[in-house]
Amino acid sequence: MPHTRSIALAAMLALAAGTAVAQTPRAAPSVAPPALGAITREELRRDLFAMSSDSMRGREGATQDELRASVWVAERARQAGMLPAGDDGTYFQFFSLRRIRQTAASTVAVGGAPLALWEDAVLLSPVSARVDAPIARVEGAGGAGAMEGRVVVARLRAPTRIPPRGVSLWEWRYALGAMREQSTALRAGNPAAIVLVADTVAAAAFGRMQHWQREGLYRLDEPGAAAPRAAGPPVFLVHPEMMERLADGARFTADLGLESFVYPSVNVVARVAGTDPRLRGEHVLFSAHQDHDGIGEPVNGDSIWNGADDNATVSVALLAIGRAFARRPGRRSALFVWHGAEERGLLGSRWYSAHPTVPRESLVAVLNGDMIGRNHPDSAALLGSIPPHRNSTALVQMALDANRRHTRFLLDNSWDDPAHPEGWYFRSDHLPYARAGIPAIFFTTLLHPDYHTPEDEPERIDIAKLTRMTQWMYATGWAVANAAQRPRVDPGFKLER
Numbered sequence: 001m002p003h004t005r006s007i008a009l010a011a012m013l014a015l016a017a018g019t020a021v022a023q024t025p026r027a028a029p030s031v032a033p034p035a036l037g038a039i040t041r042e043e044l045r046r047d048l049f050a051m052s053s054d055s056m057r058g059r060e061g062a063t064q065d066e067l068r069a070s071v072w073v074a075e076r077a078r079q080a081g082m083l084p085a086g087d088d089g090t091y092f093q094f095f096s097l098r099r100i101r102q103t104a105a106s107t108v109a110v111g112g113a114p115l116a117l118w119e120d121a122v123l124l125s126p127v128s129a130r131v132d133a134p135i136a137r138v139e140g141a142g143g144a145g146a147m148e149g150r151v152v153v154a155r156l157r158a159p160t161r162i163p164p165r166g167v168s169l170w171e172w173r174y175a176l177g178a179m180r181e182q183s184t185a186l187r188a189g190n191p192a193a194i195v196l197v198a199d200t201v202a203a204a205a206f207g208r209m210q211h212w213q214r215e216g217l218y219r220l221d222e223p224g225a226a227a228p229r230a231a232g233p234p235v236f237l238v239h240p241e242m243m244e245r246l247a248d249g250a251r252f253t254a255d256l257g258l259e260s261f262v263y264p265s266v267n268v269v270a271r272v273a274g275t276d277p278r279l280r281g282e283h284v285l286f287s288a289h290q291d292h293d294g295i296g297e298p299v300n301g302d303s304i305w306n307g308a309d310d311n312a313t314v315s316v317a318l319l320a321i322g323r324a325f326a327r328r329p330g331r332r333s334a335l336f337v338w339h340g341a342e343e344r345g346l347l348g349s350r351w352y353s354a355h356p357t358v359p360r361e362s363l364v365a366v367l368n369g370d371m372i373g374r375n376h377p378d379s380a381a382l383l384g385s386i387p388p389h390r391n392s393t394a395l396v397q398m399a400l401d402a403n404r405r406h407t408r409f410l411l412d413n414s415w416d417d418p419a420h421p422e423g424w425y426f427r428s429d430h431l432p433y434a435r436a437g438i439p440a441i442f443f444t445t446l447l448h449p450d451y452h453t454p455e456d457e458p459e460r461i462d463i464a465k466l467t468r469m470t471q472w473m474y475a476t477g478w479a480v481a482n483a484a485q486r487p488r489v490d491p492g493f494k495l496e497r
């Protein structure tokens with residue numbers, strides 16, 4: 001068989017290369033990835049700038065912009081020589097999201113003068129409520145007796161556990177943590193509504209609160225999905241300038257309506273068939289997400305959250321890896337999934353891992369990437385590489401071998417530490433697969449100050465680094481696709497949360 005001969009030849013080349021780069025003796029013999037050179041800076045740059053251009057409008061999950069991005073990805077995949085592997089012979093797997101949000105007709109007023117919802121006041125979470133009650137100004141948790149049936153107004157207090165300085169989205173986490181903690185305490189007094197006046201930190205998070213809290217809740221459309229998150233009085237955060245208007249005894253009214261509807265989101269799925277008749281029914285799954293944060297309130301005059309690093313980088317990396325596999329297929333098949341609605345809570349990967357378009361047992365490993373084009377040229381991380389997040393020592397070893405042989409990044413292990421404040425392992429699309437018992441790892445070059453801002457622009461991506469990270473993912477996937485044994489999940493694997 002021709003493919004057998006080519007693999008033997010490639011193995012010889014790998015051994016020859018091994019003598020030149022001083023392999024460690026325990027490195028497993030493996031076949032050199034034959035199409036590393038097919039992964040080029042020029043193609044990655046072209047695709048990256050197209051996918052994260054302003055015309056893609058931030059690719060927000062469950063909007064027409066996400067659908068447009070998915071069509072672009074599918075067409076590029078077709079041009080790359082990858083075959084459709086979604087539903088009904090297409091590149092697409094549609095799934096339904098349930099969105100719950102405040103109606104635009106919702107109103108808030110103090111003494112009959114309106115407060116602009118989302119401008120002057122934001123809601124912690126969507127809620128259906130009618131409020132008509134006098135304000136009771138309290139300090140801190142207040143005296144419970146004075147709150148019954150009233151609208152409690154209090155200055156926001158710092159949360160008991162202030163997020164560590166430097167953690168991503170610091171002001172937003174602070175504000176949400178503080179609102180949750182203080183409103184839980186105030187709820188004991190049975191108020192009609194809770195109004196918290198932002199301190200300077202929470203005021204700095206107001207723009208992001210407008211952008212995200214206003215969007216409402218998104219979930220997979222499963223039984224019970226249309227119910228709001230929690231019962232209880234509405235919880236507002238208002239700008240510090242509102243304090244004077246919220247006088248003790250003033251009449252506070254609110255008419256808050258909820259609406260709920262179903263939207264389509266979509267996973268794009270493509271495949272390059274393997275060459276080995278015994279193994280081509282098995283799949284190495286390369287994973288990215290196509291969506292990002294869409295359009296919102298302008299920040300420094302820019303209203304488009306381009307998501308160049310997050311996650312156009314890995315989306316275009318998968319196109320490049322697909323071209324490499326189309327040129328030289330492995331023994332096992334390569335499967336590519338660009339997940340939808342990741343930013344809404346890993347919804348596309350939760351859907352695909354529960355409803356794969358190939359037999360679930362055929363998924364031998366998931367190689368996920370999220371944000372692979374920023375920070376120091378030589379730094380990177382492989383999450384899921386140490387306990388308790390490592391679910392397959394064999395898969396991790398293949399990735400580390402590929403890095404040692406081909407890409408030589410300096411790997412930062414600290415992000416897998418369960419005590420790391422970011423909890424980064426729990427924030428991308430490998431997670432539902434790991435939970436489903438499939439070997440899974442997560443390639444990333446980590447967070448940066450432009451994370452989830454309109455400044456995540458393609459001009460800021462290190463194209464050389466993106467190319468090298470793509471080669472690392474490809475070389476790892478090539479090793480998995482050609483290994484004699486599929487990687488197994490380690491016995492006793494259990495995540496800390």
Ligand SMILES: [Zn+2]
Pocket residue numbers: 289310311342370371428
């Ligand atoms: Zn992401």
